[in-house]
Amino acid sequence: MTDNVQLEVEHLTMRFGGLVAIDNLSFTARKGEITAIIGPNGAGKTTVFNCLTGFYVPTEGRLTLYANDGPRLLERTEGFRIPRNNGVARTFQNIRLFTGMTVLENLVVAQHNRLMEASAFSLAGLFNLRRYAKAEQEALETAKFWLNKVGLYEQADWNAGNLPYGSQRRLEIARAMCVNPSLLCLDEPAAGLNPRESAELNVLLQSIRDDQGIGLLLIEHDMSVVMKISDHVIVLDYGKKIADGDPESVKKDPAVIRAYLGEEEDDELPPEILADLHLDPNA
Numbered sequence: 624m625t626d627n628v629q630l631e632v633e634h635l636t637m638r639f640g641g642l643v644a645i646d647n648l649s650f651t652a653r654k655g656e657i658t659a660i661i662g663p664n665g666a667g668k669t670t671v672f673n674c675l676t677g678f679y680v681p682t683e684g685r686l687t688l689y690a691n692d693g694p695r696l697l698e699r700t701e702g703f704r705i706p707r708n709n710g711v712a713r714t715f716q717n718i719r720l721f722t723g724m725t726v727l728e729n730l731v732v733a734q735h736n737r738l739m740e741a742s743a744f745s746l747a748g749l750f751n752l753r754r755y756a757k758a759e760q761e762a763l764e765t766a767k768f769w770l771n772k773v774g775l776y777e778q779a780d781w782n783a784g785n786l787p788y789g790s791q792r793r794l795e796i797a798r799a800m801c802v803n804p805s806l807l808c809l810d811e812p813a814a815g816l817n818p819r820e821s822a823e824l825n826v827l828l829q830s831i832r833d834d835q836g837i838g839l840l841l842i843e844h845d846m847s848v849v850m851k852i853s854d855h856v857i858v859l860d861y862g863k864k865i866a867d868g869d870p871e872s873v874k875k876d877p878a879v880i881r882a883y884l885g886e887e888e889d890d891e892l893p894p895e896i897l898a899d900l901h902l903d904p905n906a
């Protein structure tokens with residue numbers, strides 16, 4: 624069953640001085656699946672993303688990305704090369720768009736590496752090479768494709784900073800997809816969204832999964848998103864994996880309920896908390 628694996632994390636440990644933020648974590652994420660990483664605040668979710676995307680060099684462990692042209696060891700790649708060479712793209716908990724640029728410009732700038740390669744990294748290349756003009760045209764086509772996909776085509780010339788919050792979140796996802804990643808890491812994409820926007824986000828992420836066939840890794844606190852769209856859920860608590868399985872089994876796991884709520888007995892949980900976890904209070 625290794626053919627479908629997009630990412631394999633083996634024995635990942637990340638220490639900050641005496642603090643063990645990630646403790647011997649292993650899991651796989653598959654192509655064409657949404658894998659959610661959930662857990663209480665401080666469980667280590669963002670640290671996993673930071674190791675995968677080169678912000679941190681792991682203390683121990685192996686991170687293998689199965690890109691189209693073969694396996695890549697992310698922990699051995701210089702951080703800034705990971706998006707370009709290894710095809711890992713991410714969005715952030717706090718939106719990080721170029722707010723002074725237009726919506727379209729944000730998507731073209733994201734393809735800067737591809738354009739620079741086409742210019743052969745020279746001024747002469749920028750002005751003379753036919754392949755640069757071709758690459759520029761392709762970058763615009765890619766940008767238009769993703770603008771349509773996230774429903775922002777009409778706002779292409781708006782300043783990104785003037786978009787409503789939910790649209791800025793969708794633009795961030797479009798920008799990440801413009802680099803044609805093998806793995807898309809989404810850090811709390813539903814944060815701050817209203818229920819309608821959350822529902823639209825679900826549709827968008829499912830369509831990226833189904834149409835692009837890439838692996839999606841999702842950190843999310845909004846259980847209405849996690850339980851509806853995830854194929855596979857990993858639960859962390861104090862840096863350790865405490866559950867790993869499909870959403871149905873994970874949400875009933877007593878260890879998960881205890882970790883989230885700090886309760887000893889799940890049958891003592893108040894009904895409104897059970898409802899938040901999408902569990903039947905009368906079960």
Ligand SMILES: Nc1ncnc2c1ncn2[C@@H]1O[C@H](COP(=O)(O)OP(=O)(O)OP(=O)(O)O)[C@@H](O)[C@H]1O
Pocket residue numbers: 639642644662663664665666667668669670671
């Ligand atoms: N650069 C750092 N230096 C020191 N400690 C850090 C650093 N980054 C993260 N930590 C610590 O590692 C632990 C895990 O943090 P992390 O941000 O990964 O958790 P999280 O699960 O993403 O939390 P949240 O849901 O609140 O975003 C926390 O105790 C945090 O304080």
